[in-house]
Amino acid sequence: MELDKSLVSGSMAMLVLKLLEDGDKYGYQMIEELRRRSDDTFHLKAGTLYPLLHGLEEKGLVTAYEGEAAAGKPRRYYRLTKRGGAALREKEAAWNDYARAVGRVLEGGACLA
């Protein structure tokens, strides 16, 4: 099923931060990991990812450093900061509230008497 892009775009920052929660990653790794963990549902374009990562770095939610990937190739790794971790928890809570509310509406229940 093709996913509506507008559903994903607003939550992409949260997904990227979530990916970094498990450890430092570089851009290509993040795209592959996101695809794997979403069973190929989220196919993030690199052209979307890098401006997003640079924006998160600017806000201090992630930091970046040069590290070595497989075969000694230099890559720019991103790491979640404390501020980024706090922002992730906030976004997760907001998303869960939103998802529950949407679920209730779709199921047709939970209306006030």
Place this chain on the structure above:
Amino acid sequence: MPETIQGYIETVEAQIRWRRARPVVSLELRRHLEDQRDAFAAEGREDPERLAVEEMGDPVSVGTELDRLHRPRPQWGLLGMTIALACLGAFLRVGFACSSFVMTVLALALGTAALLGMYFLDVSSLARRPRAIYVGALAAGVLALCLLPHVNYYTAYYIRYVILLYPAVYALWLYSCRGTGWRNFALAVAGGIPLAVIAMLASFMFGLFILLVCGLVLLLCAVWMGWFGPGRWKFAGTALVLAVGMPALFFGMGYGESFVMRLRLALHPELDPKGAGYAGWIMKRYLEDVPLVRERSGSFAAGIGFGGRMYGGLFGGERGYTEFRIDQEFIPLSLLVEFGWLAYLLLMAAITALLVWLLVRCLRQKHQVGRLTALAVVLSLGLETLFSAALNLGFVFFVAHLPLVSGNLHTVIDMALIGLALSVFRGGSVLRDEPPTGKRRSVFPWRVKISVVSTKEE
């Protein structure tokens, strides 16, 4: 839509107006494209490069978005405040220190040029050649020692303008010593020794003091940022032991007596009011009945502003009384005596506000070498301000100048240093810390290959 990696990168770069940001952005995109191309090639797909480019998305919209993120951060406020304070300093030098109007205006123009020149400098170009800069600064110090005229008895007076740059040079040296282990840490510490020796040979004790204090703080910051690998407490402890051990060594060598006497006379100039304590003693007398606000009194004795005696140097052959001549370091005191405490406090508050503003910006920097270089500038200017304030209140321990106010050449150097810090703040979004190479490198950036060719015939 381009079909090659190079074409894609060029299209993205064309959207980014700030040239300095282009290589930083394109390097990361190129690496990604190469990874994607190799993955497609490994899957046996045809034309993997074109497919990798298609995966990236529209290069124009990517470039436009990156252009929005990577813009220089103008520092107009700090630039304006620096120039305004330098203008005020020039006015005070002409008004209170009888500085030549032409020379003062020339210094202001040169200082503004140095400020703007450094402001537009690409700091990452300095970070790419830290050891060359270090060797250059050492060579400049040695040449200055040998060639500059000796105006203050036997010291090459003007070398102090080179030495004032040394804290920033040491920050770059520390950056070049990054790498795990004690060898890198020892190299980082050892790099400070030749700089300190030059300051000692120049008998510029305040410069040496600034270098030692800044050097210690910068070294501790480098340790804390993990530049020498894990074991931060061990490295920090060693740095602190060295910081305590060095003065203890000098005391053991017999220089302690001179230091203690100098400190004692600085705190209690009345102990020798007609000798080494004269300047401090008379300054305190002047300060006794100064009101908060005063109409220009004209009562300030010019003599105090032109010379005095200080008890000994801290090292070397400077033991005993040392005469010093100062023409501009007492401008804040002149202002205080002529117009009252309010004028003095406003001047000091303005300089302090500039330094605090610089420090706040410095601490927000993510780029490590940039942050350390800016910190070196703020620390050295802060120490000068602190000791200048103390000097002008009768604590004659170091002859310190007030940044942007005292001295024409000093003002030029101060403005250049502030420009360096502002350059870091301006280029913050594209500054990148290069990883340590991990290879053992020579202290010197150049290698000379000598080939011996035998001309002897068989």
